[in-house]
Amino acid sequence: MIAFVAGGARSGKSAVAEALAMGHLAHQPREARGALVYLATARVGDDEMAARVARHRRERGEGWLTCEAPLELADALDGVKAGSSVLLDCLTLWAGQWLFEAERDEAAGRAMLEWLITSARRRDIALVVVSNDLNEDLPPRDALVWRYLAFLQRLHRDLAEEADRVIEVVAGRAVYWKDIEGKGIEEKDIEGQGRDVKGASS
Numbered sequence: 001m002i003a004f005v006a007g008g009a010r011s012g013k014s015a016v017a018e019a020l021a022m023g024h025l026a027h028q029p030r031e032a033r034g035a036l037v038y039l040a041t042a043r044v045g046d047d048e049m050a051a052r053v054a055r056h057r058r059e060r061g062e063g064w065l066t067c068e069a070p071l072e073l074a075d076a077l078d079g080v081k082a083g084s085s086v087l088l089d090c091l092t093l094w095a096g097q098w099l100f101e102a103e104r105d106e107a108a109g110r111a112m113l114e115w116l117i118t119s120a121r122r123r124d125i126a127l128v129v130v131s132n133d134l135n136e137d138l139p140p141r142d143a144l145v146w147r148y149l150a151f152l153q154r155l156h157r158d159l160a161e162e163a164d165r166v167i168e169v170v171a172g173r174a175v176y177w178k179d180i181e182g183k184g185i186e187e188k189d190i191e192g193q194g195r196d197v198k199g200a201s202s
């Protein structure tokens with residue numbers, strides 16, 4: 001299962017994505033069940049970010065393996081057991097790091113995403129990808145910002161095309177734009193986690 005979860009900052013998209021990843025794993029037969037993996041792309045650069053990361057770790061709770069991969073997502077996925085559920089959070093940061101820190105190009109970035117999806121499907125890994133929708137009405141004047149936004153939107157479209165589920169989180173509500181299996185988020189999957197998530201089909 002490949003899912004794309006988009007939404008604005010603090011929209012609640014992490015909680016929705018966590019519920020999806022956990023729910024998927026819980027429904028796998030015990031003998032085929034891998035690990036629950038949080039693949040973080042953020043670099044912890046300052047105290048504010050460190051505090052946010054600590055809060056996220058607390059809220060995720062036990063049961064998650066955390067893997068930090070600011071650039072090399074393919075290598076990180078290679079290290080994950082077949083049958084796992086992987087939450088990649090988030091594509092937004094990764095895209096910027098890929099273009100401006102690693103100085104790699106758009107084609108290689110799209111190839112990396114395609115490889116992730118193919119590899120996840122081949123190894124029965126559920127991949128839930130989180131991203132911020134940073135779209136603007138008009139192209140920005142700054143050429144670098146424009147290059148970044150165009151790349152991110154291209155990745156979003158590639159991902160949406162391939163994904164089984166495309167979800168937009170608005171004010172903590174999950175709105176489905178695509179749901180091939182027609183399952184939605186099962187409320188029982190998120191019970192007891194203290195996170196406020198409502199799944200709604202559009």
Ligand SMILES: Nc1nc2c(ncn2[C@@H]2O[C@H](COP(=O)(O)OP(=O)(O)OP(=O)(O)O)[C@@H](O)[C@H]2O)c(=O)[nH]1
Nearest residue numbers: 009010011012013014040041042053056068089090
């Ligand atoms: N390096 C690292 N980053 C983490 C970890 N846990 C979470 N993050 C990062 O935290 C970021 C998400 O946190 P926020 O920025 O607070 O979330 P948000 O997207 O604004 O808000 P929501 O919509 O509520 O998820 C993602 O970029 C993650 O990569 C971790 O354990 N290690």
